[in-house]
């Protein structure tokens with residue numbers, strides 16, 4: 713993707729001091745977190761710079777999180793280091809992602825509408 717066509721977050725994901733969307737979990741995560749068992753394995757798809765994934769990992773859940781954006785994942789890993797929070801963040805495309813394990817909960821916010829239909 714040329715820089716002209718890159719979404720705005722590709723720039724802000726590279727800025728350490730810029731919060732692209734939020735540094736807090738969103739309202740849906742807060743509303744439903746009481747239903748998540750402590751042993752739950754959680755996957756966040758299209759996690760961006762990771763406010764939800766980071767929050768849930770900080771609560772002690774086992775969290776995997778991926779995004780198409782290398783900059784987003786690099787920023788999330790940096791945020792994990794700073795906050796000494798462990799989660800498994802990696803670059804992947806949800807259109808080709810192959811599950812390696814099962815999850816108790818899969819989150820995906822503000823992402824599915826970016827996937828183009830083929831045919």
Ligand SMILES: C[S@@+](CC[C@H](N)C(=O)[O-])C[C@H]1O[C@@H](n2cnc3c(N)ncnc32)[C@H](O)[C@@H]1O
Nearest residue numbers: 733758759760779780781805806821822823826
């Ligand atoms: C509007 S942002 C939302 C980020 C995050 N879910 C949040 O709520 O802050 C959309 C995200 O979807 C990611 N994305 C778009 N297409 C994707 C794909 N095919 N696979 C994985 N992530 C994708 C983008 O890189 C971007 O981080």
